Amino acid sequence: GQTQSAGGSPANAGGGSAGGDIQSLTIKISHVVAEDTPKHQGALAMKDTIEKESGGKIKVQVYPNSQLFGDKDEYQNLVANNVQFIIPDMAKLVGNDPGFNIPSMPFLFDSDEAAEAFWDGPKGQEIFKHLEKDGVLGLAMWPNGPKSITNNVRPIKSPEDMKGLKFRTQGGQVLEKVYSTLGAGSVSIPFDELYTALQQGTVDGEENTFSNIESKKFYEVQKYMTITNHTRVDYVLLTNTKFWNSLNDATKKIVMDGVKAGTQVARQKAAELNASALDKIKATGKMQIYTLTPEDVQKWRDALKPVYDEWTSKIGADVIQDAMSHNKKG
Amino acid sequence: MNATVVLFGTFALLCLIRVPIAVSLGVASLIALHLVDFTLYTVIQKMFSALNSATLMAIPGFVFAGAIMSKGGLSNHLISALRAWVGHMRGGVAVVTVLACMIFAAISGSSPATAAAIGAIMIPAMVESGYSKRYAMGLVAASGTLGILIPPSIPLIIYGSVAEESVGKLFSAGIIPGLVLGGILLVSAVIYARIKNFGGLPRESMQERWRKTGKAIWGFLLPVIILGGIYSGAVTPTEASIVAGAYGFLVSVLVYREMTWKGFLEVLRESINITAMIFLIIASATVFGMFLTTEQVPQDFAQWIESSTSNKWLFILGVNIMFFILGMFLESVAIILITLPILLPVLALFHINVIQFAIIMTMNMEFAMITPPVGLNLFVVSGIAREKIGEVVKGVVPFYGLMLIALVLVIVFPGLSLTLAK
Amino acid sequence: MWLRRIGQAEEALASIFFVLGMLINLYAVVMRYVFNMPPPWALEIFESVMTWAVFLGFGMALRDNHHIVVDLLYDRLPYAVKRWISVIANLIGFGYSVFMTVTGVQITLLARQQGIVTIDVGMPIWIPYLIMPIGMAFLGLFFVVKAYRALRGDRVEILGHISHEKQTAEMGHGGVPVS
Numbered sequence: 001g002q003t004q005s006a007g008g009s010p011a012n013a014g015g016g017s018a019g020g021d022i023q024s025l026t027i028k029i030s031h032v033v034a035e036d037t038p039k040h041q042g043a044l045a046m047k048d049t050i051e052k053e054s055g056g057k058i059k060v061q062v063y064p065n066s067q068l069f070g071d072k073d074e075y076q077n078l079v080a081n082n083v084q085f086i087i088p089d090m091a092k093l094v095g096n097d098p099g100f101n102i103p104s105m106p107f108l109f110d111s112d113e114a115a116e117a118f119w120d121g122p123k124g125q126e127i128f129k130h131l132e133k134d135g136v137l138g139l140a141m142w143p144n145g146p147k148s149i150t151n152n153v154r155p156i157k158s159p160e161d162m163k164g165l166k167f168r169t170q171g172g173q174v175l176e177k178v179y180s181t182l183g184a185g186s187v188s189i190p191f192d193e194l195y196t197a198l199q200q201g202t203v204d205g206e207e208n209t210f211s212n213i214e215s216k217k218f219y220e221v222q223k224y225m226t227i228t229n230h231t232r233v234d235y236v237l238l239t240n241t242k243f244w245n246s247l248n249d250a251t252k253k254i255v256m257d258g259v260k261a262g263t264q265v266a267r268q269k270a271a272e273l274n275a276s277a278l279d280k281i282k283a284t285g286k287m288q289i290y291t292l293t294p295e296d297v298q299k300w301r302d303a304l305k306p307v308y309d310e311w312t313s314k315i316g317a318d319v320i321q322d323a324m325s326h327n328k329k330g
Numbered sequence: 331m332n333a334t335v336v337l338f339g340t341f342a343l344l345c346l347i348r349v350p351i352a353v354s355l356g357v358a359s360l361i362a363l364h365l366v367d368f369t370l371y372t373v374i375q376k377m378f379s380a381l382n383s384a385t386l387m388a389i390p391g392f393v394f395a396g397a398i399m400s401k402g403g404l405s406n407h408l409i410s411a412l413r414a415w416v417g418h419m420r421g422g423v424a425v426v427t428v429l430a431c432m433i434f435a436a437i438s439g440s441s442p443a444t445a446a447a448i449g450a451i452m453i454p455a456m457v458e459s460g461y462s463k464r465y466a467m468g469l470v471a472a473s474g475t476l477g478i479l480i481p482p483s484i485p486l487i488i489y490g491s492v493a494e495e496s497v498g499k500l501f502s503a504g505i506i507p508g509l510v511l512g513g514i515l516l517v518s519a520v521i522y523a524r525i526k527n528f529g530g531l532p533r534e535s536m537q538e539r540w541r542k543t544g545k546a547i548w549g550f551l552l553p554v555i556i557l558g559g560i561y562s563g564a565v566t567p568t569e570a571s572i573v574a575g576a577y578g579f580l581v582s583v584l585v586y587r588e589m590t591w592k593g594f595l596e597v598l599r600e601s602i603n604i605t606a607m608i609f610l611i612i613a614s615a616t617v618f619g620m621f622l623t624t625e626q627v628p629q630d631f632a633q634w635i636e637s638s639t640s641n642k643w644l645f646i647l648g649v650n651i652m653f654f655i656l657g658m659f660l661e662s663v664a665i666i667l668i669t670l671p672i673l674l675p676v677l678a679l680f681h682i683n684v685i686q687f688a689i690i691m692t693m694n695m696e697f698a699m700i701t702p703p704v705g706l707n708l709f710v711v712s713g714i715a716r717e718k719i720g721e722v723v724k725g726v727v728p729f730y731g732l733m734l735i736a737l738v739l740v741i742v743f744p745g746l747s748l749t750l751a752k
Numbered sequence: 753m754w755l756r757r758i759g760q761a762e763e764a765l766a767s768i769f770f771v772l773g774m775l776i777n778l779y780a781v782v783m784r785y786v787f788n789m790p791p792p793w794a795l796e797i798f799e800s801v802m803t804w805a806v807f808l809g810f811g812m813a814l815r816d817n818h819h820i821v822v823d824l825l826y827d828r829l830p831y832a833v834k835r836w837i838s839v840i841a842n843l844i845g846f847g848y849s850v851f852m853t854v855t856g857v858q859i860t861l862l863a864r865q866q867g868i869v870t871i872d873v874g875m876p877i878w879i880p881y882l883i884m885p886i887g888m889a890f891l892g893l894f895f896v897v898k899a900y901r902a903l904r905g906d907r908v909e910i911l912g913h914i915s916h917e918k919q920t921a922e923m924g925h926g927g928v929p930v931s
C-alpha cells in the first residue's frame with residue numbers, strides 16, 4: 001500500500017509519444033547483488049509483470065551479481081541507456097546528491113515502513129528529482145533493512161563499548177563521522193576480503209543487515225552481535241529519461257505496472273528475509289546476541305548528536321524533520 | 331550471435347597480425363558492442379573501474395617486492411642458500427619452488443599474486459641450478475595457480491556468496507585437493523629432474539650451508555613477516571604485498587647496501603611496466619566479458635549443457651569443457667558470477683554436492699589462469715622472467731596433464747573435498 | 753629529443769604515483785595496527801593513485817615493448833610483409849588509443865558536469881577520471897611513433913620481438929633517434 005506515489009516523478013518528466021500499440025523492445029535490468037535477495041526478487045517480479053502484460057512483446061533481461069555492470073560503472077551506463085534499470089545502494093549515490101546520506105543517519109527511522117513512507121513522500125521524491133539533470137529518474141526506494149553491529153572483542157551495549165574498536169564500513173563520510181564520534185575506527189576493506197579480514201582480526205567488526213550477515217556467513221567469524229538498527233541499507237530503482245521518453249503511453253503503463261509490482265515484492269521480501277535471516281543466525285548459536293533496549297537507544301542517540309549537528313544542514317533541516325515525522329509518535 | 335562471431339573473428343585476426351593481446355581484446359569488443367547498439371563512450375570507464383580495485387592491487391605489490399629483492403641482493407643470497415641446501419638433490423630446487431607456492435597460497439587468495447611473489451626468486455634460482463627456463467616458467471605458472479585452491483581463495487569467497495554456502499566450509503574443502511595437486515606437482519618435479527638430470531650441483535659442506543643461510547637470513551625472514559602479518563591480523567593480503575616491498579627495500583638499502591638510486595628507479599620502471607601490461611589485459615578482458623554477458627553467451631552455453639543431458643557424468647564433462655573454453659578468454663571471477671547462478675539449481679538434480687562442485691569449479695579456474703590467450707599467470711611469468719608468452723605457454727602445457735589428473739581425482743572421489751568440510 | 757622528454761615525464765609521474773600509493777598503504781597499516789586510528793580516506797586514495805600509475809604505465813610498457821603479442825604467424829613472414837603488418841598493427845593500436853582518449857575526455861567532462869564526488873573523500877570524481885584520457889593519449893603517442901618507425905624501415909622496430917628480453921630498442925632511452 002506504500003507504493004502509490006512511486007511513479008510520481010517519471011510521469012511528470014516523460015513526454016512520451018501517444019499511441020495504443022505496445023512497443024516491441026528489450027529491457028535490461030542490472031544490479032550488483034546475489035539472486036536470493038529481495039532486490040533480485042523485485043527485479044524478477046518486474047520482469048514477470050512486464051512480459052506478461054505486454055503479451056511477450058517486451059522482453060526483460062535481469063543481470064544480477066555485477067555480471068554486466070558494477071557499483072562504479074552502472075550509473076554512467078544508465079545515463080548512456082546501455083541499461084534501462086539499475087538498483088544501486090543509496091550509499092553509492094551520495095556523490096551525486098547529499099540527500100542519499102539519509103539511510104546512514106543514525107537512528108533516523110524506527111521501521112522499514114517509516115523509511116518507505118519518507119522516500120514515497122514529497123521530500124524523498126525531491127531528492128530523486130535531483131538526478132533528473134543527469135537524465136536519470138528515481139522511481140522507488142527498495143529497502144534492504146536496518147543494520148546491526150557484529151564484532152569479535154566484546155558484547156556491545158552502550159556507546160562507550162565501541163571505543164577503540166575497528167569496524168569495516170561501506171565507507172562514506174556520514175558513517176565515518178558516526179564511528180569517529182563513538183571513538184571507533186572505520187576502515188574500508190573490499191567486500192571480497194572482508195570475511196578473511198574478520199577471521200584474521202584485521203578489523204574487529206562490521207555493520208550490516210541480518211540478511212547480509214547471514215548470507216555472507218559473517219557469523220562464522222564473529223562472536224558478538226548487537227541488534228542496534230542504527231543505520232540502514234536502502235536501494236533506489238533508477239531508470240533513464242532517454243528510455244522513458246521513448247515509450248508510448250500504453251508501453252509506459254505496462255512498465256510502470258512492472259515497477260509497482262517489483263517495488264511491492266522487494267519491500268515485502270526484504271522484511272521477510274531479514275526476519276528469517278535473524279532466526280537462522282540465532283539457530284546457529286555462533287554469536288552472542290544483544291538487543292538494544294529503548295533506554296540504550298536513547299544513550300546512543302545522545303552520543304551521536306554531533307553527527308546531526310554536522311550533517312543536518314548539509315542534507316537539509318526540512319528533510320531530516322520530514323524523515324523523523326514518519327516514525328511512530330510517542 | 332553474429333556479433334559474437336565478429337568478436338572472436340576480429341580478436342583472432344588482430345592477434346595474428348601482432349596487435350598486442352590487450353588491444354586486440356579491446357578493439358574486437360568495441361566492434362562487437364557497436365554491432366549490438368551499445369553506447370561506447372562508457373567503455374573506458376568500465377576499464378577504469380575494473381582496475382580501480384584494492385584486491386587487484388596485490389599484484390603490483392608483489393611484483394615490486396620480487397623486483398626489489400632481485401635487484402637488492404635478497405634474492406641472490408636466498409638463492410645461494412637454497413642451492414647450498416638442496417642444489418645437489420635431483421629436483422631439489424623445483425621441490426622448493428612448489429613448496430614455496432603452496433605456503434604462499436596459504437596466505438594469498440590470488441593466483442597471479444602467488445606466481446609473482448614466488449616466480450621472481452625461484453625462476454632465476456632454478457635456471458642457475460641448471461633447470462631449463464621453459465620448465466621453470468611452466469612450473470611456477472602452474473604451481474602459482476594453487477593460490478586459489480589452497481585457502482584463502484577469492485574465487486571460493488565469491489562462490490560462497492553466490493551459492494550461499496559457508497566460506498569456512500569451502501575453504502576447508504580446498505585443503506586436501508590443494509595438497510593432492512601440490513603433491514602431484516612435487517612428485518612430477520622429482521621424476522622430471524631425474525630424467526632430465528636437473529639439479530645435481532656439488533654437495534656443499536655444512537659450514538658453507540650455514541654461512542650462506544646466515545647471509546640470507548633477511549630473505550628467510552620475509553615469509554615469516556608476511557605469514558605472521560596476515561595471520562596476526564595486522565594486514566590484509568594486499569597490504570602484505572606492500573609491506574613485503576617496503577621490507578625488501580629497507581633490507582636492500584640498509585643491510586645489503588646493494589641498492590642504488592638508479593637501481594631503485596629501474597625496479598620501479600619494471601614493476602610499473604609489468605603491472606600495466608597485466609592490468610591493460612585485465613581491463614580489456616573485462617570489456618570482452620561484458621559483451622559476452624550482454625549477449626548472454628555464457629548463460630546460453632550453460633543452459634544448453636544442462637538441458638542437453640540427463641547423465642551426471644556427461645553433465646560434469648560438459649561443464650568442465652565449458653569452463654575450459656570460457657577460461658581461455660574470461661577472468662575466473664567473471665566466469666563464476668555469470669555461470670554459477672545457472673548451474674546451481676541443477677546440481678541437486680544430478681546429485682552433485684555443492685561444496686564438491688565449488689572445488690571442481692575452482693580447479694577449472696586454475697586452468698583459466700594458465701590457458702592462452704588470456705591467462706593471468708602466463709602474463710605474470712612472462713613479465714617477471716622477461717620471456718615471450720609463447721615460451722611460457724610451451725613450458726606450461728605439460729602441467730595441464732598433471733592438473734587434469736588432480737581434477738579427475740577430485741571429481742571421482744568426493745571425499746577429497748568433503749572430508750574436511752563437515 | 754622531445755619524445756624522450758615526454759617518455760621521461762610519463763615515467764617520473766608514474767613512479768611518483770606508484771611510490772605514493774605504497775606509502776599511503778603503509779601509513780594506513782601503521783595507523784590502524786599501531787595507533788588504532790585507521791584513516792578512512794586511505795583506501796580510496798590508494799586505489800586512485802595506483803590506478804593513475806597503471807594508466808600512465810600503459811604507454812611506458814609499450815615504449816619498453818612489454819605488451820604481450822602473438823608472433824606465431826609474424827615470425828614466419830618475409831621482411832617486406834613484416835614491415836607493412838607492423839605499420840598496420842601499430843596504427844590499429846593508435847586508433848584504439850585515440851578512441852579511448854576521446855571517450856575518456858567525454859566521460860570526464862560528463863562526470864564534471866554531473867558534479868559527482870567520491871564517496872569517502874568527497875573529491876570531485878572527474879579528477880581521478882582525468883587519468884583515462886591522459887594515459888590513453890600516451891599509449892597512442894607511442895603507437896604512432898612505432899608505426900612511423902616501421903614505415904621508415906627501422907629494422908629494430910620491425911624485427912625486434914615485442915617481448916621483455918631486449919632492452920636495446922627502447923624508445924626515448926637512447927635507442928633510435930626520431931626527430
Ligand code: NA
Nearest residue numbers: 435438477482
Ligand atoms: Na590461497
Ligand code: NA
Nearest residue numbers: 657658698704
Ligand atoms: Na585463460
